[in-house]
Amino acid sequence: MPDHALPEAAPRADARTSFDAIVIGAGIAGMYQLYRLRQLGLSVRAFETGTDVGGTWYWNRYPGARFDSESYTYGYAFDEGLLKDWDWSEHFAAQPETLRYLNHVADRFDLRRDIQFESRVASAAWEEAGRRWQVTLADGRRYDCRFLVTALGPLSAQTLPRIPGLADFRGQSFHTHDWPREPVNLAGKRVAVIGTGATGVQVIQTIAPIVGQLTVFQRTPNWCTPLHNRPISAEEQARIKAGYPDMFALLRTTPGCYIHQADPRSTFEVSEAEREAFWEKLYSEPGFGIWMANFRDILTDPKANALFSEFVAKKIRQRVRDPQVAEMLIPKNHGFGTRRVPQETQYYEAYNLPHVRLVDINATPIERVTEQGIRTSAEDFAFDIVIYATGFDAVTGSFDRVEFRGVGGQTLKAKWEAGTRTYLGLMSQGFPNMLTIVGPHNASTRCNIPRCIEQNVEWITDLMRHVQAAGVTRFEATPEAEADWSKHVEELAGGLLYTLVDSWMTGINRNVEGREVRRILQYQGGAPQYREACEAVARDGYRGMRLD
Structure with missing residues (x-):
């Protein structure tokens, strides 16, 4: 259950309405992007719907909410002092501890001074004449910026089932994402x-x-497979902290940025006895090894x-x-x-x-x-x-809840309804100066997410540094580059069994009208290949982008 002793941040109310950059969201991605853009000397404002930082870990306070990737692989890696000072209590931390951690990060780097809470972005419209984004909040307040960065989260647009009578129930009812802030008494109840x-x-x-x-x-x-969680002993804590450099180097080499690497053997290369022994071992070990470190042909x-x-x-x-x-x-x-x-x-x-x-x-x-x-x-x-516990309109659903209008007034929702198209999963042609952390076609949606978030944020920050130095006021993916990237993402998914299955990973959600057709939303080449693709674009002077 949530730690109700955490302080709530007061909503900002100052007169400034114009910024170099606006970040939508103050979860793991938004906080880190804010930190990096401030380092460039940009004026930045982050808008957050909630009353404090944390994103996923702010909203999802339901009983049992916790990591399923190892805690020490999940925290931010950008600051050595932060790594040394924070002790994770369990191998797979629960929500209250994770939220305390993110509050600690916000305090340590004084992030809240540039975050405006209780501020839901309703729309963002590109103004070609001024080369700026006009951002409007749900309460009607308006702001503008040169650069717009979305940090909306892939699993933040919660969905209720399409069942008649939801409002008729006289007892307590709620989606897990909207678990009440006050304690819920479950003892002895019919649930x-x-x-x-x-x-x-x-x-x-x-x-x-x-x-x-x-x-x-x-x-x-x-x-479902066993998590095998347990507390972290003092001796383990010391080993973890001493091993951070090697661990983060390892995470850069694995497809999902987990500590698990797929077994190079195929299922039928080994004897039945060897196979059963290997699977028994995986079933008895903690975390996602049973999924990520299984035989290479399982998927x-x-x-x-x-x-x-x-x-x-x-x-x-x-x-x-x-x-x-x-x-x-x-x-x-x-x-x-x-x-x-x-x-x-x-x-x-x-x-x-x-x-x-x-x-x-x-x-x-x-x-x-x-x-x-x-x-x-x-x-x-x-x-x-x-x-x-009916899930989310995954990956693109959070974008649909904001009316993004790009060049010529086209909406991002309408564009993606005709077929999800992006460049690097970080931008979409027709929406200049807009960048999408953990967007569709991005490696982050199938990843130990903070690791891939850091890659997204650091690439965006390097781009911002480049456009500042070059005097660029408008950038955008070319139609050809976007078409090539989107085709590449589709091709990478070919042969993977998951593409034949209805799930949020293929864009299916029976609780949302229009989500009945499978779509490829995730980059399946693995985080190292994705990182190299992004770095190659930057090395080539931001190939595939028009910079004015």
Whole structure:
């Protein structure tokens, strides 16, 4: 649960309305971009919807929220003193600790003085004559800037299910992203959780021992594997800090910037006994090694994937006592790793508790939310609390919530509805002087995200330094470069099994109208190849861009 002792920042209210750069968002990406642009001597203002910094870790205060990448690989790497001074208490830190860390960073570098809180950006329009962006907040206040940087987050546009009667329920109800700031009393309550993705898994396993009755409404089960979290001892803390240089060097070489590297062998190169022993080892180890450090063909060869999926299915059957419930928890429509893999702690064991019930809403669909609870095609349920763990309109959804108008008044939403097109995942032709951290076609959306955020921010900062020195007042990707990059992203995804599966990673969201067609939103060449592509563009004088 959240640490309610954290101070809230007061909203800024000064007369200045014109800046060199505006950053939208004050999460991990926005904070770091603000820090770097200030170092260039630019006047910068960051706008943040919330009352304080933190982004994902500010909003997602639900029980059980925590990292699934190792804490010490997740924190900022740009400042040696920050690395030495901060101690992570667990290998996979919980939300309150992460939020304290981000507050510590904001304090250490005095970031809040350039952040305007409780300021939701409603629109941003390019003005060609003045070569500036006109930014309007939801309350009508207006600002302008030369350069606009979005730090919106790939999983920040939460979505509620398209079920009739959401407003009818008389008890407490909320999306996990909007978990109340005040404590929620779950003890002894009749609770419903809708959704069994990564967030749903964390909530379910955490609240199951507390509540009086828990009913889980599942549409699509996911392949979940053990997190194996534990505290960090003093001796480990010392080793981690001494090993930071080597660890960050390693992270620059791995495809997802995790400490895990794919095994160079294929599934069928080894004997059955060797294969089983290797998989048992991965299943017993912490973190994403089971996904990122498995045999190299697990995510490309259907036969290899099916074999490993069955290995995990056996684990689920061993851990869930009721065979019928176990089968309900085993995915039938996708293989392991083709959707995001939730990391869990006693998640499957939660279904062994006598007061926990799993409902398959494919077999008995939810018809509506009622005043008392939820009605399916088979029965009526009464609840005190309904929790919607129904995910996000991923990657592009946060952009859709701001009306970005570029050259000639075209909107970014309309452009991307016709097919997502970017250059380097960092800009989109027709939207000059606008840069998109963790945008579509960017390596950051399939990455240990702070590591890829730092690469995005540092590339953008170098570009800003270049345009300052060269007297450039307008830059934009060329149509040809954008077309080539977008084609390259599509080609990289060819042969990967995940492209055949409906998930947020392929742009599918049944809770959002118009999100029924699969799209390639992620750069799949790996972070090192992506970094090299970006650096090559810069070395070539920002090839593929028109700088005026």
